[in-house]
Amino acid sequence: MKKKITFLGIETSCDETAAAVIRENEAGTAEILSNIVSSQINEHKKFGGVVPELAARSHLENIEFIINKAMRESKITLKDLDGVAATAGPGLIVCLAVGLNIAKSIAAFSNKPFLGVNHLEGHALSPGLEKKLEFPYLLLLISGGHTQYLIVKDVNHYEQLGTTIDDALGEAFDKTAKMLDLGYPGGPAVEKFAKLGNKNYFKLPKPIINKAGCNLSFAGLKTAVLRETKKIGNEKKLKYNLAASFQNTINKILFKKTELAINEFKKKTEKKNIQLVVAGGVAANKTIRKNLIELSKKMNCKAIFPNPKFCGDNAAMIAWAGIKRFKKNLVDDIKISARSRWPLDSKAPYMKGPGLKL
Numbered sequence: 001m002k003k004k005i006t007f008l009g010i011e012t013s014c015d016e017t018a019a020a021v022i023r024e025n026e027a028g029t030a031e032i033l034s035n036i037v038s039s040q041i042n043e044h045k046k047f048g049g050v051v052p053e054l055a056a057r058s059h060l061e062n063i064e065f066i067i068n069k070a071m072r073e074s075k076i077t078l079k080d081l082d083g084v085a086a087t088a089g090p091g092l093i094v095c096l097a098v099g100l101n102i103a104k105s106i107a108a109f110s111n112k113p114f115l116g117v118n119h120l121e122g123h124a125l126s127p128g129l130e131k132k133l134e135f136p137y138l139l140l141l142i143s144g145g146h147t148q149y150l151i152v153k154d155v156n157h158y159e160q161l162g163t164t165i166d167d168a169l170g171e172a173f174d175k176t177a178k179m180l181d182l183g184y185p186g187g188p189a190v191e192k193f194a195k196l197g198n199k200n201y202f203k204l205p206k207p208i209i210n211k212a213g214c215n216l217s218f219a220g221l222k223t224a225v226l227r228e229t230k231k232i233g234n235e236k237k238l239k240y241n242l243a244a245s246f247q248n249t250i251n252k253i254l255f256k257k258t259e260l261a262i263n264e265f266k267k268k269t270e271k272k273n274i275q276l277v278v279a280g281g282v283a284a285n286k287t288i289r290k291n292l293i294e295l296s297k298k299m300n301c302k303a304i305f306p307n308p309k310f311c312g313d314n315a316a317m318i319a320w321a322g323i324k325r326f327k328k329n330l331v332d333d334i335k336i337s338a339r340s341r342w343p344l345d346s347k348a349p350y351m352k353g354p355g356l357k358l
């Protein structure tokens with residue numbers, strides 16, 4: 001019988017301290033032996049965003065406990081592992097270093113292969129934990145730090161079709177929640193209060209909707225929300241209307257840009273049965289899921305979303321990316337260091353900063 005590969009994964013790139021033990025099953029998807037995520041929401045709540053020093057300290061305080069818990073729940077021992085994977089970037093260096101260093105120590109101590117995983121590849125492959133994916137597929141990656149359309153050609157092979165030229169989508173949700181004082185974390189708060197509002201009440205801009213291909217921009221939308229926020233004061237109903245209108249505008253932008261990305265994907269790959277995979281923290285948003293399912297029906301492709309527990313940051317996706325890379329012999333040297341910036345497509349143009357021409 002073929003040996004089933006089992007990995008310990010560790011994730012500390014931002015404000016979640018996470019560890020998981022994952023085993024590949026016969027169906028080519030994952031058996032989740034354990035998946036522990038400790039969120040630092042309460043630590044960052046009063047600041048309305050992640051404070052790097054606080055996050056790093058909290059990772060340091062929790063990491064051993066979280067790894068022990070993941071190992072205990074998995075009911076396996078270190079010697080049963082085939083490798084150890086940890087997020088090596090992109091993210092906050094002080095945070096990444098915590099998970100990366102302890103993962104290296106565990107790998108060295110137990111004489112197992114070590115893999116430094118790109119957090120974005122973790123998100124990109126995450127729906128594969130539960131569903132067999134077929135390369136190439138189109139990925140819309142929407143998280144707190146990134147917003148990108150990519151062709152996922154294979155493990156380790158990505159072609160970027162578009163990206164945000166300013167804020168990431170999760171960032172736009174978080175800032176909107178902060179401006180409207182809806183609570184933290186922002187994305188789920190906007191989704192919750194938008195349900196109580198009229199999504200057609202405010203007319204908000206859809207920046208670069210008719211230009212720059214499937215690149216995206218949210219900064220102008222954020223400024224418009226700020227302007228309206230100042231006008232409406234503390235009127236609750238109007239706040240909910242603004243949250244709903246913001247979310248509705250995002251959905252319109254995603255509908256149009258994803259349609260362009262699907263067409264681009266069709267042209268480049270000539271693939272018939274197209275899978276549109278949507279991953280990252282923002283993929284948990286139910287209105288975005290519904291919107292992109294509708295688009296997929298129109299475009300004759302299949303929309304795939306990870307289970308919400310695998311949308312936000314977690315270590316199951318890091319262990320899974322580790323397994324996938326290990327099977328391609330992409331094992332890393334123990335000397336690799338953390339990286340704050342690490343694009344999946346190294347040839348993609350850098351789309352931020354002054355002088356950008358669209």
Ligand code: KG4
Pocket residue numbers: 014142143144145146169170171173174185186187188191280281282283284285286311312313
């Ligand atoms: O993938 P993730 O957990 O961390 C990063 O890699 O950045 O994504 C976090 C982002 C945050 O901006 C959060 O507000 C957003 O995902 N998010 C949501 C929802 N749940 C999380 N945004 C909109 N609607 C949601 N339900």
Ligand code: ZN
Pocket residue numbers: 119123143144280281312313
């Ligand atoms: Zn993430």
